[in-house]
Amino acid sequence: MIAILVDGIVQGLQLSLMAVGITLIYGLGGVLNLAHGQFAVVGGIATALFVEAGVNPLAACALGILSAGVFGFVVDRTLLLPAYRSAGEERLLLGLLITLGLSFVVNGFLDYKYPNISLTLKLATPSFNVAGITVRTASVVAAAIAIVAFVLLFAFLKGTLLGKVIRSIIQNEVGAGLCGINPGRIRTLIVTLSAMMAGLGGVVQGLFSSLGTEMGNELTSFALIVAVVGGVRSINGTLAAGVLLGIVNAFASYFVGAYLTLIILLGTAVFTILLRPAGLFAYRT
Amino acid sequence: MNKDRYLADYVTLLLVAVVLALVPLGVGDSAHYLRIVTLMLITIAYAVAFNIIFGHTRQLFLCIGALAGSSAYLSVVLAIKTGLSPWATIPLGIVSAALLGGAFSYVSVRRGLGVIFVGIVTLVFSLIFHNLVLGLRELTNGETGIETKGLGAAVLQSGRGSYYVILAFLMACLVLYHLLMRSRAGTAFRAIADDEFAAELAGIDVTFYKVLAASIGSALLGAAGAIYAFYSGFISPTEYALVSVDIVVLVTLLLGGMGTLLGPVLGGVVFTVLDEIVRPLGRLNVLVYGVLMIVLVITFRQGLVAALRKIVKVRIP
């Protein structure tokens, strides 16, 4: 049982890693990124390609994540501009459609060019024993990476000026403007950062199981569920929701099987949305 | 006065019927091309349905394929397991799709959940549908799919004959669309699409009309999806995947023009031609459609019908 719980938490942390990017991009730019899973896939596949080219695995991961960041940067500065020029619901709709189109573009390209590549990272010691429970090294490493990433993120958001500026824009864009803050430049930074976090998520997925080109949409869906349940504007909420859903996923998979689990997850998400549309941890204004 | 007002619509419907009826003659004996144009009819039907859901009431359903597919699988599996004729199971599929679509709409509207929630819930439903089909292997035969030949509905499996049957179905959809748009519901749809808040203030029951649009649209999706399954002789999850149906319908409708009668038809025809041009690229076609979708959304969102209206100063419905 504990093994399942641990597994759930680890998976949950990965989900949160992906979902945080969605929360940030939506909170800052008012765009729901339906191509987020593709950022992860780009990161993962880039890593795989680098590894294949003979680059040291650790460096390959770094390069892969960087690639995801560059991709995110380019997308923000080109494709998303028309969305940013609009406001409110128009921007939402435009953002949805553009990122949806982008997800197909990336999906189509990767499917065509690298249909058989997937990223699987193997560690030296596959597992070890802790207090009688066999623990997969990959789980521990994945969890550690996710935790470090989150700690860094929180430190950044809480401690630095830029971090506070970002939080301020998410909480009240009008108020931020009153302080003289220009949200446009910050947006690009956030999209790039979110893309890199997604890339990291992709690499970690490769560590944990494997990441293939077709997983883009699935990753996006999971990230969306987590973000929505936690509250699309709350970063704490996203972390909590991810871990929660990760645990639900782990237990449900064990007892009920992978396919029905998905329904349970969606059911949980829909249930939460109905009860608390702003998300479980959203601030009630 | 009223007769004149809808003259353009009647003429259009007639023209569409005639032109589409002549298409098989242009195709000659090629079974391959006959199949392609029949598929075109189905795509147009999907687009008409999505037009009602999204084009007219701005509900971004990202589960077009899943709704069509759920109805199709229900009809096929029921026909196999119970031995009922498809003509009995297809209506069941239609009803189930309508209920699902209506439920998604109701939940979203009632809770005041905006575009993003509809998008997320429906997108996840697509994923669920796909996984369900794979998971309930004993019923659905998973990825491999099921053969639907010999289950009945022979008229749908007879080459040219089935083209005309499906054409009749499509014309029925278009007529339904026309009647819907000229009814009180149509006025309500236009008001909602224009400014939902103002419509609410003006006393329009936004919830009712949005759910109505979603249900009718979903019903049409279910019908087209099920009919396609029996026509095709074969059903599998990839036929109803996001990359097979949703993107096609989105591009078709954006190309043709949302909120119009002729839009889905024009879009469908142009798309089918494009599809043929892109065929040698194999699986790269998804990329092309993605690019096309982005370009259309940014630059040409009004679609062909709107563009034509500017060139030909005639009322094109």
Added chain:
Amino acid sequence: MSALIGVEGIEVAYGDIAVVRGVSLEVREGEAVAVIGPNGAGKTTLFKTIAGMLKPRAGKILYQGARIDGLRHYEIVKRGVIYVPAERELFPQMTVLENLELGAYTNYKSRWERLKFVLGLFPRLAERRRQMAGTLSGGEQQMVAVGRGLMAKPRILLLDEPSTGLAPLFVSELYRQLSRLKGEGLTILLAEQQVPHALSFTERAYVLENGGIRLFGKSGDLLGDPEIQRSYLGMA
């Protein structure tokens, strides 16, 4: 004294409806000027336009002689024109301290001295400095809003109905501090429904009704004007 802010014949519309029509006013350096008028007269629209959140479809807005009516609102903030809206627009999940700190965004290096100054003005805020802004009372939130505005070292402060929803004690306190600031040279443009406070605090005032200026002059004169007394001061 030169005009710090000059508004010349501006017209602002929401869609097709003109909400502010042919309004001209000026605020000279060191002055405190009031804009009074009933609800819906267009005071907030006027202020938002000066602050750059809305664009006038006719007329100009000058600041220190240069036009600012085309600029984005965050650029106008950099020039020292600070708008404190009636809705306050605070950051609810950030502490009082963080809210104030962000107010100094355009002048970040000098934030600590500004903070000392602002907390000195509003000791209540000093007590609550680590509290989440969203949990404060209405009066305290208003203080944070004004304080945040002051953190930016404004040349001119645009205060939109600062006394809204405040208990009388708070209102007096607020105006007391504003007088202090005025004494130190801050230029203030004030929109108010609480007319007595507004007129006694300022030197000059404009009366805005239905999107247009109906009257203007010295605040003292307006206080004595029988029409004003009837319409706004509840005297027969």
